Amino acid sequence: MRYVQIPVPVNSPLPKASSISHMAYFCSQVLSTSFFTPKSQIPVLLNPGVACIKSFHQYRFLHIKAMQGDKVSTPTPSDECMVRVPHVLTVAGSDSGAGAGIQADLKACAARGVYCSTVITAVTAQNTVGVQGVNIVPEDFVAEQLRSVLSDMHPDVVKTGMLPSIGIVKTLCQSLKEFPVQALVVDPVMVSTSGHTLAGPSILDIFREELLPMADIATPNLKEASALLGGVPLETIADMRYAAKAIHDIGPRNVLVKGGDLPASLDAVDVFYDGKDFYEFRSSRIMTPNTHGTGCTLASSVAAELAKGSQMLSAVKVAKRYIEAALSYSKNIAIGGGRQGPMDHLLKLKSNVQRRPFDPCDLFLYAVTDSRMNERWGRSIVDAVKAALEGGASIIQLREKEVETSDFLEAAKACLKICRVHGVPLLINDRIDVALASDADGVHIGQSDMPAHVARVLLGPDKIIGVSCKTPEHAQQAWIDGADYIGSGGVYPTNTKENNKTIGLDGLKTVCLSSKLPVVAIGGIGISNAQAVMGLGVPNLKGVAVVSALFDRECVLTETRKLLEVLKESTK
Ligand SMILES: Cc1ncc(COP(=O)(O)OP(=O)(O)O)c(N)n1
Numbered sequence: 422m423r424y425v426q427i428p429v430p431v432n433s434p435l436p437k438a439s440s441i442s443h444m445a446y447f448c449s450q451v452l453s454t455s456f457f458t459p460k461s462q463i464p465v466l467l468n469p470g471v472a473c474i475k476s477f478h479q480y481r482f483l484h485i486k487a488m489q490g491d492k493v494s495t496p497t498p499s500d501e502c503m504v505r506v507p508h509v510l511t512v513a514g515s516d517s518g519a520g521a522g523i524q525a526d527l528k529a530c531a532a533r534g535v536y537c538s539t540v541i542t543a544v545t546a547q548n549t550v551g552v553q554g555v556n557i558v559p560e561d562f563v564a565e566q567l568r569s570v571l572s573d574m575h576p577d578v579v580k581t582g583m584l585p586s587i588g589i590v591k592t593l594c595q596s597l598k599e600f601p602v603q604a605l606v607v608d609p610v611m612v613s614t615s616g617h618t619l620a621g622p623s624i625l626d627i628f629r630e631e632l633l634p635m636a637d638i639a640t641p642n643l644k645e646a647s648a649l650l651g652g653v654p655l656e657t658i659a660d661m662r663y664a665a666k667a668i669h670d671i672g673p674r675n676v677l678v679k680g681g682d683l684p685a686s687l688d689a690v691d692v693f694y695d696g697k698d699f700y701e702f703r704s705s706r707i708m709t710p711n712t713h714g715t716g717c718t719l720a721s722s723v724a725a726e727l728a729k730g731s732q733m734l735s736a737v738k739v740a741k742r743y744i745e746a747a748l749s750y751s752k753n754i755a756i757g758g759g760r761q762g763p764m765d766h767l768l769k770l771k772s773n774v775q776r777r778p779f780d781p782c783d784l785f786l787y788a789v790t791d792s793r794m795n796e797r798w799g800r801s802i803v804d805a806v807k808a809a810l811e812g813g814a815s816i817i818q819l820r821e822k823e824v825e826t827s828d829f830l831e832a833a834k835a836c837l838k839i840c841r842v843h844g845v846p847l848l849i850n851d852r853i854d855v856a857l858a859s860d861a862d863g864v865h866i867g868q869s870d871m872p873a874h875v876a877r878v879l880l881g882p883d884k885i886i887g888v889s890c891k892t893p894e895h896a897q898q899a900w901i902d903g904a905d906y907i908g909s910g911g912v913y914p915t916n917t918k919e920n921n922k923t924i925g926l927d928g929l930k931t932v933c934l935s936s937k938l939p940v941v942a943i944g945g946i947g948i949s950n951a952q953a954v955m956g957l958g959v960p961n962l963k964g965v966a967v968v969s970a971l972f973d974r975e976c977v978l979t980e981t982r983k984l985l986e987v988l989k990e991s992t993k
Pocket residue numbers: 787789818820850851865866867868869870887888889907908909918941943966
């Protein structure tokens with residue numbers, strides 16, 4: 422007899438017995454267990470005393486008895502189990518420039534894998550220069566939005582941002598009493614980073630008297646912390662500790678005082694106080710004008726982690742790490758003409774801008790490096806790649822079977838820089854981890870490497886994936902798995918890859934004809950036979966991939982140039 426533990430958020434109604442089998446099915450899939458409880462025999466025991474309740478404070482656990490060996494049945498479509506996702510409601514203002522406010526919250530929650538609903542308190546006209554206008558949403562309409570979301574969608578956590586009037590704060594507190602949530606994150610937004618007042622000093626009393634005492638965490642910056650404490654100057658870390666404690670005395674269970682604006686500090690230091698202990702979070706200051714939205718993003722990232730079930734301290738830690746990564750990632754993006762640009766919450770903007778889409782013609786002269794050959798000729802990977810690029814290679818693959826991982830990563834990063842200059846994609850052979858860590862353009866994988874459909878999930882939709890295929894079946898699978906091209910060979914015998922079956926020109930033609938994807942031929946190809954390969958005349962054969970004919974030679978540049986001429990001739 423075994424038990425399945427099913428976490429159920431405290432505020433959700435208990436599932437009906439009929440849906441418990443679906444949840445057990447879900448758990449059996451998620452937890453890869455091999456048991457399943459038939460509907461009719463489910464003794465359900467709600468056990469609020471289980472140890473796990475402490476570590477996942479907002480869940481209680483259903484214990485379901487299950488027999489080991491019970492069959493896992495596949496639910497019919499109408500039986501499909503419904504999975505509750507973590508949910509944050511943000512109550513904040515809209516930022517037309519989309520760096521901060523509601524838009525930042527939506528992006529941060531999406532990036533952190535959490536559903537986000539929105540109650541809009543004000544609509545602001547703002548950009549990277551500043552705030553040009555503010556239109557406050559009438560209090561009763563804020564109340565209506567709150568009721569719509571809270572009464573029906575039961576968010577786990579509420580996060581507040583711009584609350585521009587006393588009436589709106591009162592309405593919010595009232596709604597939260599009527600519809601309690603598991604955690605309340607209060608970002609006491611008062612002044613925009615450009616200096617525009619978003620909630621005036623008249624709001625301070627209601628913050629102190631009603632909202633903050635309800636909060637599980639408050640996340641003021643230095644100016645906001647000072648305002649909440651009657652204008653005390655906050656200039657040192659000792660001052661921040663004092664402020665965290667003094668704000669904690671107002672009522673929130675935890676306080677994070679953000680020290681991004683601390684004068685004369687090389688590090689960015691935030692102080693967290695949980696009523697008992699102080700924690701300092703230090704990170705090196707990232708020099709960038711793109712900081713608009715940092716506060717909103719941090720608070721909604723904390724809210725997102727809480728909604729997923731984290732303890733407060735780990736929620737803050739993870740959120741801090743996320744902000745640092747996002748700031749560093751987006752430090753150079755250029756949006757708008759003003760002094761302060763938005764940060765990129767989705768960690769994607771920059772790489773997407775730089776990466777051009779895959780073009781099958783890139784396969785024309787495909788240069789594949791080999792560490793042993795480079796060693797033999799006394800050149801580094803980077804020098805080999807430079808020479809191939811100058812000679813006209815249209816795509817580069819780093820096929821480094823012997824190098825240490827750290828050296829491989831450094832080489833990949835260096836090669837990527839040079840490839841970018843030439844506008845040529847860089848692929849990594851076999852190593853998805855190195856491709857991810859270096860942000861290379863993609864990977865090439867074989868039949869016994871990471872399966873292509875798994876690589877696609879790991880690498881996302883944009884990266885290039887090439888798959889080695891010797892047969893039409895391989896080619897068909899590569900298409901299904903989401904590959905971008907296939908490499909087919911060895912066309913001719915080769916010493917570069919051991920135990921590699923040669924498929925010949927006929928085998929290559931068969932694979933090409935069965936492939937929906939563009940094909941590059943590989944194996945024993947060089948100046949002497951490239952024309953014969955391209956002469957096959959199948960439209961999706963786009964080029965040749967070459968190792969020794971380029972890299973097991975004295976001058977990579979000369980050999981690449983010569984091969985390019987041969988290939989150009991073959992297309993005339
Ligand atoms: C373009 C191209 N085609 C085929 C291969 C071979 O990949 P794989 O079968 O995984 O063998 P290894 O190269 O990993 O030994 C390739 N690398 N490139």
